[in-house]
Amino acid sequence: MNAPEKPLKTRFDTVGKPRRRVDGRAKTIGQQRFADDLALPRMLHAKLARSPHAHAAIESVDVSRAQAHRGVHLVLTGADFPIPYGIMPVSQDEYPLARERVRFVGDPVAAVIAVDEQTAAEALDLIEVKYRPLPTIASPEEGLAKPEPRIHDYGEQGNIHRNQAYEFGDVEEALARSDHVFEDLFFYEGNTHLPLEQQASLASIEGDGKLLLQTSTQNPHYLHRQLGRVLQMPTAHIRVMAIANGGGFGGKCDPGNHEFVVSKAALVLGRPVKICLTREEVFYQHRGRHPVLMKFRTGVTKDGRLTAMHLQTLLDGGAYGSHGPASTFYTGVLTPVSYELPRFKFEACRVFTNKPACGPKRGHGTPQPRFGQEVQLDKIAHALGLDPAEMRLKMLTKPDSLTASWLRIGSTGLGECIEKAVEMSGWKARRGKLGPGRGLGLACSAYMCGAGVSIYWNKLPHSAVQLLLDRSGQVTVYCGATEIGQGSDDVLAGLTAEALGIDPVSVRVVTGDTGITPIDLGSYSSRVTIMMGNAALQAAARVRDLLANAAAEALDTLPDRIAFSQERVFAVEDAAKSMSFVEAVAAAEAKFGTIASVGSYAPPKPPGKFKGAGVGPSPAYSFTACVLETEVDPATGWVTVPKIWIAHDIGRALNPVLARGQVIGSVYMGLGEALMEEQAFRRLPPKLSSALVHRNPSMLDYKSLTHMDMPEVEVALIEDPDPNCPYGAKEAGQGPLLPVMPALANAIHDAVGVRIDEVPITPDKVLAALAKKAKGEVPRVGPERFPAVPYPEPTFVLPPWEGGDGNELKGRKAA
Amino acid sequence: MSASTNATERAQARDPAAARRNVCLRLRVNGEELEAYVAPYKTLLEVLREDLGLTGTKHGCELGECGACAVLIDGAPVLSCLELAVQCEERDIQTIEGLARGTELHPLQAAFADLGGSQCGYCTSGMVMTAKALLDADPAPSRERIKEALSGNICRCTGYQQIWESVEEAARVLRAEKSEAKP
Numbered sequence: 001m002n003a004p005e006k007p008l009k010t011r012f013d014t015v016g017k018p019r020r021r022v023d024g025r026a027k028t029i030g031q032q033r034f035a036d037d038l039a040l041p042r043m044l045h046a047k048l049a050r051s052p053h054a055h056a057a058i059e060s061v062d063v064s065r066a067q068a069h070r071g072v073h074l075v076l077t078g079a080d081f082p083i084p085y086g087i088m089p090v091s092q093d094e095y096p097l098a099r100e101r102v103r104f105v106g107d108p109v110a111a112v113i114a115v116d117e118q119t120a121a122e123a124l125d126l127i128e129v130k131y132r133p134l135p136t137i138a139s140p141e142e143g144l145a146k147p148e149p150r151i152h153d154y155g156e157q158g159n160i161h162r163n164q165a166y167e168f169g170d171v172e173e174a175l176a177r178s179d180h181v182f183e184d185l186f187f188y189e190g191n192t193h194l195p196l197e198q199q200a201s202l203a204s205i206e207g208d209g210k211l212l213l214q215t216s217t218q219n220p221h222y223l224h225r226q227l228g229r230v231l232q233m234p235t236a237h238i239r240v241m242a243i244a245n246g247g248g249f250g251g252k253c254d255p256g257n258h259e260f261v262v263s264k265a266a267l268v269l270g271r272p273v274k275i276c277l278t279r280e281e282v283f284y285q286h287r288g289r290h291p292v293l294m295k296f297r298t299g300v301t302k303d304g305r306l307t308a309m310h311l312q313t314l315l316d317g318g319a320y321g322s323h324g325p326a327s328t329f330y331t332g333v334l335t336p337v338s339y340e341l342p343r344f345k346f347e348a349c350r351v352f353t354n355k356p357a358c359g360p361k362r363g364h365g366t367p368q369p370r371f372g373q374e375v376q377l378d379k380i381a382h383a384l385g386l387d388p389a390e391m392r393l394k395m396l397t398k399p400d401s402l403t404a405s406w407l408r409i410g411s412t413g414l415g416e417c418i419e420k421a422v423e424m425s426g427w428k429a430r431r432g433k434l435g436p437g438r439g440l441g442l443a444c445s446a447y448m449c450g451a452g453v454s455i456y457w458n459k460l461p462h463s464a465v466q467l468l469l470d471r472s473g474q475v476t477v478y479c480g481a482t483e484i485g486q487g488s489d490d491v492l493a494g495l496t497a498e499a500l501g502i503d504p505v506s507v508r509v510v511t512g513d514t515g516i517t518p519i520d521l522g523s524y525s526s527r528v529t530i531m532m533g534n535a536a537l538q539a540a541a542r543v544r545d546l547l548a549n550a551a552a553e554a555l556d557t558l559p560d561r562i563a564f565s566q567e568r569v570f571a572v573e574d575a576a577k578s579m580s581f582v583e584a585v586a587a588a589e590a591k592f593g594t595i596a597s598v599g600s601y602a603p604p605k606p607p608g609k610f611k612g613a614g615v616g617p618s619p620a621y622s623f624t625a626c627v628l629e630t631e632v633d634p635a636t637g638w639v640t641v642p643k644i645w646i647a648h649d650i651g652r653a654l655n656p657v658l659a660r661g662q663v664i665g666s667v668y669m670g671l672g673e674a675l676m677e678e679q680a681f682r683r684l685p686p687k688l689s690s691a692l693v694h695r696n697p698s699m700l701d702y703k704s705l706t707h708m709d710m711p712e713v714e715v716a717l718i719e720d721p722d723p724n725c726p727y728g729a730k731e732a733g734q735g736p737l738l739p740v741m742p743a744l745a746n747a748i749h750d751a752v753g754v755r756i757d758e759v760p761i762t763p764d765k766v767l768a769a770l771a772k773k774a775k776g777e778v779p780r781v782g783p784e785r786f787p788a789v790p791y792p793e794p795t796f797v798l799p800p801w802e803g804g805d806g807n808e809l810k811g812r813k814a815a
Numbered sequence: 816m817s818a819s820t821n822a823t824e825r826a827q828a829r830d831p832a833a834a835r836r837n838v839c840l841r842l843r844v845n846g847e848e849l850e851a852y853v854a855p856y857k858t859l860l861e862v863l864r865e866d867l868g869l870t871g872t873k874h875g876c877e878l879g880e881c882g883a884c885a886v887l888i889d890g891a892p893v894l895s896c897l898e899l900a901v902q903c904e905e906r907d908i909q910t911i912e913g914l915a916r917g918t919e920l921h922p923l924q925a926a927f928a929d930l931g932g933s934q935c936g937y938c939t940s941g942m943v944m945t946a947k948a949l950l951d952a953d954p955a956p957s958r959e960r961i962k963e964a965l966s967g968n969i970c971r972c973t974g975y976q977q978i979w980e981s982v983e984e985a986a987r988v989l990r991a992e993k994s995e996a997k998p
Binding site for chain 2: 194248661
């Protein structure tokens with residue numbers, strides 16, 4: 001199961017050719033159904049009552065007036081949901097409706113199900129909740145300083161949710177030996193996904209009495225499991241259909257309160273119940289980018305090679321666990337993937353605060369440290385008088401190597417990416433020479449092609465695909481993978497078509513339905529192309545064997561001499577010996593019975609054996625290099641970005657239209673984060689309960705890039721096929737976001753000589769830094785101090801080149 | 816304020832339940848005369864989606880901030896979430912469903928599908944309708960003009976560039992069609 005199917009061909013019919021995606025037509029004629037487009041006869045509508053307090057004990061909930069309101073069918077409260085949930089087994093800390101305690105402004109406490117939305121909204125005002133406000137925690141620093149009251153009664157201690165430390169080789173010793181040690185602090189503000197589609201869910205009871213939930217989720221499988229848990233039902237009696245998402249970006253990974261509420265309501269009432277969150281509610285559902293404070297201590301030799309790094313991170317988790325345990329790991333684990341780093345120590349701490357829960361957003365936990373790492377490298381290059389591109393090129397991780405932290409690097413095209421980005425942008429000729437206020441910045445990144453370990457511990461496949469063929473030539477491919485706009489349906493159709501030598505349009509794709517499709521873990525961690533793709537190629541190879549066997553008999557040749565191309569099946573030595581694909585399917589059906597197959601995939605076992613070694617490993621890593629040009633207005637601090645060049649190591653582009661789209665879309669989202677996006681809060685005065693309220697829960701106030709703000713992006717796809725990936729294809733949906741923010745910060749330094757060590761880089765910060773520069777102070781804006789965090793004693797593991805075997809070395813450091 | 820809204824307000828003042836009482840609307844959508852029996856407070860967006868089954872028009876905020884619900888009214892792009900349906904009688908409404916010619920895609924639709932102008936597809940209807948209004952008025956817009964015309968339509972997937980390329984391609988196709996039709 002671990003060895004992916006070896007591609008039998010090197011010449012492709014479909015792969016690598018720009019094509020209209022298989023769902024392109026439906027999306028452009030308004031026929032693509034999203035969850036809120038669905039309606040059923042006798043459908044009722046749900047609305048959620050949400051807490052106005054950031055932190056309070058619930059003393060009583062009186063729903064009698066709401067219940068009596070005309071048109072109301074049901075009111076649910078926390079009492080109806082005794083079982084908690086959470087996407088990660090170690091953080092089952094949420095209830096569909098709050099019981100006893102609310103933890104942020106917007107925490108759902110009750111739900112009304114009524115004849116229409118208007119009636120449900122009216123009844124919300126009739127629900128009387130008595131709250132006893134509690135002190136609130138606004139930031140991780142405050143959470144560390146105030147262990148009481150605890151936002152949750154579980155976690156490491158006080159308000160610390162997760163606290164972890166790893167050390168790979170003696171870092172202090174290596175830093176002491178280094179020619180230079182650079183110490184830098186960075187801050188990355190939180191931001192949110194802002195998918196254009198607001199989450200919607202429609203629950204109903206099917207004719208056989210089973211529950212059906214049609215919903216905008218990225219992860220139907222995890223939701224399915226959590227529904228079974230919360231509703232105390234066998235999961236086989238629940239069917240989750242992930243309806244094509246109108247954008248996800250990680251925001252639809254967690255099970256949502258609303259999904260449990262409509263499911264329960266449908267079970268109670270026996271009628272379909274729908275909900276669509278308002279835009280404001282989407283900001284409260286959040287699960288977006290964690291605000292992270294970071295401290296890097298990095299040792300280098302005088303010629304600019306890394307000797308060791310000590311990275312400390314402090315995450316603002318918000319009110320619930322969400323993916324937090326994984327997010328905490330991700331603020332460190334991918335740091336050693338791009339450049340050779342002999343020793344690495346990483347400490348991370350996630351603190352609960354009274355704000356909407358943070359979780360996975362595109363790049364999950366890694367854009368923050370990547371920002372710090374790449375800006376610090378730029379500072380190092382300047383301090384040592386080195387070209388930032390050349391310095392990076394000299395210390396790239398090698399293909400088929402291990403990192404100090406026991407991650408296995410497979411293929412890497414980072415060197416080519418840097419060379420390409422440098423070439424496209426005219427880096428060598430133009431850097432530092434663009435004139436006053438203009439500059440170029442460079443940054444790189446690496447990202448996973450799927451998490452090596454599932455969210456819940458198991459030895460099962462991560463993705464499975466089923467193929468069903470019949471004598472009409474129809475090929476139907478089933479997979480639990482979820483189309484969130486990224487094009488997973490097209491990848492599935494394209495790979496199946498390529499393997500069987502047919503047109504992608506001939507493939508019928510059925511995805512994201514736990515009632516029909518074999519399990520795929522979901523659209524997260526850039527895993528779908530690789531894992532679903534490998535499963536699809538295995539399934540396709542199995543039916544191809546059956547077809548080749550039957551066709552060889554008919555064509556008087558051997559099965560391994562049969563080729564599939566352009567809807568025909570033929571003998572390689574004599575193309576005149578051929579039959580149509582449809583005839584081959586019929587021949588195989590006659591010989592073997594109904595033609596079907598399954599394929600599945602699980603990633604290779606991670607090389608590290610220490611506890612915690614499961615986060616970070618991946619079947620392959622993608623790499624990116626980005627050069628960004630900027631203009632800074634010294635009078636206003638306004639930053640414009642006229643052009644971005646980006647080279648992405650994708651292994652192989654299955655459909656270049658989609659691959660390029662993922663890269664440009666990532667650049668767009670990264671640039672928005674770099675320049676303006678922030679999910680920020682303010683504390684109301686004590687007479688207003690000191691509530692922490694969202695500053696900007698609307699699309700007008702939450703700033704994002706419009707057509708007018710978006711620069712032209714020039715994309716190069718670097719294709720060096722990775723043997724672990726389907727036809728060599730790596731991810732493209734997340735990695736290209738990562739270098740954009742540091743490239744901007746580095747370009748601003750090139751333009752006006754100031755350092756903005758925090759994101760977003762807004763005009764006020766640029767102006768403040770320019771003012772410091774004018775006064776002869778350190779021309780920098782960014783965090784000034786890192787609090788004392790009670791990190792635990794690190795798990796100590798020797799790097800592979802220091803005689804380590806991947807296990808923890810008990811009793812601390814080697815002599 | 817239109818006469819019909821004043822009438823609604825007067826009726827409400829007499830009888831608070833009147834606000835909930837449905838009214839009969841006649842709308843001309845994509846050239847068809849359609850009738851719907853709807854609550855008078857409903858927006859055009861809600862009536863299109865909930866009462867006429869035209870769910871091709873999407874919503875991302877229902878506050879006029881995202882552009883997803885754009886339709887054409889008398890040829891001009893309008894945010895249907897900010898328009899009361901009762902004010903749209905006697906006007907010519909065009910939605911995404913009316914754009915294709917039978918099963919043949921409109922050049923804008925074909926270009927968006929082929930060139931990556933549509934990823935998740937949720938902003939696409941509003942984007943395509945706004946672009947149609949632009950190309951109706953200006954068959955050869957500059958890229959700057961395209962950006963300006965579409966600046967009220969937010970897309971979170973594409974990074975916009977492929978949308979500009981799609982509109983430019985559609986403009987080329989439409990101009991070619993027009994010049995072929997002339998002789």
